Amino acid sequence: MTRAAILAICLCLLAACAGKDGDVVTGYVEGETLMIGPQDAGAVASVDVKEGDSVAAGALLFSMDKARAELAWKQAEATAAAAKARAADAGSLDQRVAEAAAQFENARKSYERTKKLVRTHVAPGARLDADRAAFESARARLEGARADRDGAESDLAAASAAAALAKRRLDDLSVTAPKAGTIEEIYRRPGEVIAPGEPVVALLPPENMKIRFYAPEEKLSSLKIGAMVDMSCDGCAPRKARISFIAASPQFTPPVIYNLKERKKLVFLIEARPADPSGLHPGLPVDVKLP
Numbered sequence: 001m002t003r004a005a006i007l008a009i010c011l012c013l014l015a016a017c018a019g020k021d022g023d024v025v026t027g028y029v030e031g032e033t034l035m036i037g038p039q040d041a042g043a044v045a046s047v048d049v050k051e052g053d054s055v056a057a058g059a060l061l062f063s064m065d066k067a068r069a070e071l072a073w074k075q076a077e078a079t080a081a082a083a084k085a086r087a088a089d090a091g092s093l094d095q096r097v098a099e100a101a102a103q104f105e106n107a108r109k110s111y112e113r114t115k116k117l118v119r120t121h122v123a124p125g126a127r128l129d130a131d132r133a134a135f136e137s138a139r140a141r142l143e144g145a146r147a148d149r150d151g152a153e154s155d156l157a158a159a160s161a162a163a164a165l166a167k168r169r170l171d172d173l174s175v176t177a178p179k180a181g182t183i184e185e186i187y188r189r190p191g192e193v194i195a196p197g198e199p200v201v202a203l204l205p206p207e208n209m210k211i212r213f214y215a216p217e218e219k220l221s222s223l224k225i226g227a228m229v230d231m232s233c234d235g236c237a238p239r240k241a242r243i244s245f246i247a248a249s250p251q252f253t254p255p256v257i258y259n260l261k262e263r264k265k266l267v268f269l270i271e272a273r274p275a276d277p278s279g280l281h282p283g284l285p286v287d288v289k290l291p
Helices: 003-022 067-088 090-119 125-171 217-222
Strands: 024-031 034-036 042-047 060-064 174-176 181-186 201-204 209-216 228-233 236-246 267-274 285-289
Touching: 060 201, 067 125, 090 125, 209 217, 209 285, 217 267, 228 267
Parallel strands: none
Antiparallel strands: 024 209, 024 285, 034 201, 042 060, 060 174, 181 201, 209 267, 228 236, 228 285, 236 267
16 A cells, blocks of 8 residues: 555544544533422421432421411311301201291282282281381391301301411421432521522422533534434443423624634534433533534
């Protein structure tokens, strides 16, 4: 083989290697943390985890002071018990309605009969006035009896709902992990008073890991949402990641001029979800092999 041929082969190999290296871009791992806080304002009673702890779904993270919530729950329970006792006397309330309905029916019939007699001049007008008053009074008693019966049922429903809400708010003061994950940061300590929703701990579920990297414009046509890319990092085994986001516009500062020469400098932000997030940590550099 001539020296010229050997040189040509070496140049081809170098070109191939350069093209291969050009298909690998550097990115980093990012985590979408869950900021966990209480639903109601109050004082932090205890923090039951430490930064770096791995917790299971449903594990206790922290508790708020429960003294006032317990009093509110006991008050709501007492109101519900009184409403229940009143509603339990439904038999007597129904009896009152039945009696009032019978009296109303009798008064109505008497009033209708007197109206006919007055029209035929058999009964005096004073009797009509008296029967009309008795009819209106009977109707008012019937409406009152029905309101008492229906009110007892409504009061029981409302009081029961208020007691259930008070119990739920009391239980919610013990805040648990909505998902399994790692405690990334603790923001508040026991004794601090915080507002509703103010974060006490930051939880990072493994499925919330993603990698972010920038792809050059010429590679954008080969990258699609849902496509797989190969990724690797120091100290972790190579693995696949599924593309979940592709920026619609180039990411750069300052803006570049869109001409043939400068177009090669355009890069687009890509996000991908690792198939296996184990061993990955936010901020970890990764290498991504582009298709």
